[in-house]
Amino acid sequence: MRKILIKQIPIGPFQVLTYLVACPQTRHSVIIDPAGDEDKLLTLIQTEGLRVKYILNTHGHADHVLGNPKLKDVLKIPVCMHEAENSFFSHPEVREKSSRELGLPPPDPADITLKDGDILEAGTLKIRVIHTPGHTPGSVCYYVDGNLFSGDTLFVGTAGRTDLIGGSLDTLIESLEKKLIVLPKETRVWPGHDYGESPTSTIGREMAENPYITDFILS
Numbered sequence: 001m002r003k004i005l006i007k008q009i010p011i012g013p014f015q016v017l018t019y020l021v022a023c024p025q026t027r028h029s030v031i032i033d034p035a036g037d038e039d040k041l042l043t044l045i046q047t048e049g050l051r052v053k054y055i056l057n058t059h060g061h062a063d064h065v066l067g068n069p070k071l072k073d074v075l076k077i078p079v080c081m082h083e084a085e086n087s088f089f090s091h092p093e094v095r096e097k098s099s100r101e102l103g104l105p106p107p108d109p110a111d112i113t114l115k116d117g118d119i120l121e122a123g124t125l126k127i128r129v130i131h132t133p134g135h136t137p138g139s140v141c142y143y144v145d146g147n148l149f150s151g152d153t154l155f156v157g158t159a160g161r162t163d164l165i166g167g168s169l170d171t172l173i174e175s176l177e178k179k180l181i182v183l184p185k186e187t188r189v190w191p192g193h194d195y196g197e198s199p200t201s202t203i204g205r206e207m208a209e210n211p212y213i214t215d216f217i218l219s
C-alpha cells in the first residue's frame with residue numbers, strides 16, 4: 001500500500017478529530033470535518049504545501065462543521081455532505097432541536113451533495129463515499145487507500161450515539177454490518193473522536209473487540 005499523508009488534529013470544545021488527507025505526489029488534498037481552529041489548520045496547510053480541493057463532512061453535527069465557513073471562504077473550495085444530511089438539516093424544526101441539543105448553530109447547506117458510492121478525486125487519491133446512516137440520517141464514512149474516516153459512526157471500541165435527533169440504533173447497526181465490517185480487516189479506522197484506547201484502529205480489531213459489532217452483529 002502506498003503512503004498517503006494523513007494528519008489527525010483534535011480540535012474544539014468537543015475535541016473532534018479533524019483530518020487532512022493528501023496525495024503524496026501532487027499535494028492535492030481534502031479536509032475532513034474542520035471543527036474550528038481555522039488559523040491553525042490554514043498554517044498547517046501552508047507548511048505542508050497542500051492544495052486542498054474539498055471540505056468533506058462526515059455528518060452535519062455542529063461541532064464537526066464549525067470551521068466550514070471560514071475555510072470555504074479562504075480556500076475557495078466547496079463543502080460536501082451526503083444528500084440526506086443536507087435535506088435533513090434544512091428542516092427548521094431539525095435545525096432548532098439540533099442547536100438546542102449541541103449548543104452550537106447547525107450547518108449551512110452543502111455546495112456538493114454526495115451519494116453512496118460516489119468517488120471524489122484529489123490528485124491520485126480516490127475517495128469513496130460510504131453512506132452509513134444511524135448516528136444521523138446522512139452520516140457517511142470516507143474510504144481512501146485502505147483508510148476509513150468513520151466520523152461518528154464507528155469509534156475505537158464503541159459507536160456513535162443514537163439519541164440525538166434523527167438517530168437510530170437499528171440503522172446504525174445495519175450500517176456497521178452491511179457497509180463497514182465487509183471492508184478488508186486491515187483497513188485503518190480513523191474516527192471522529194478519540195473515545196477509545198488509541199486514536200486509530202482497524203476493522204479487524206473492531207470486529208474482535210467492539211461490542212456494537214461483537215454483541216449486536218456477530219453473536
Ligand SMILES: [Zn+2]
Nearest residue numbers: 059061135152
Ligand atoms: Zn455527531
Ligand SMILES: [Zn+2]
Nearest residue numbers: 061152192193
Ligand atoms: Zn462528533
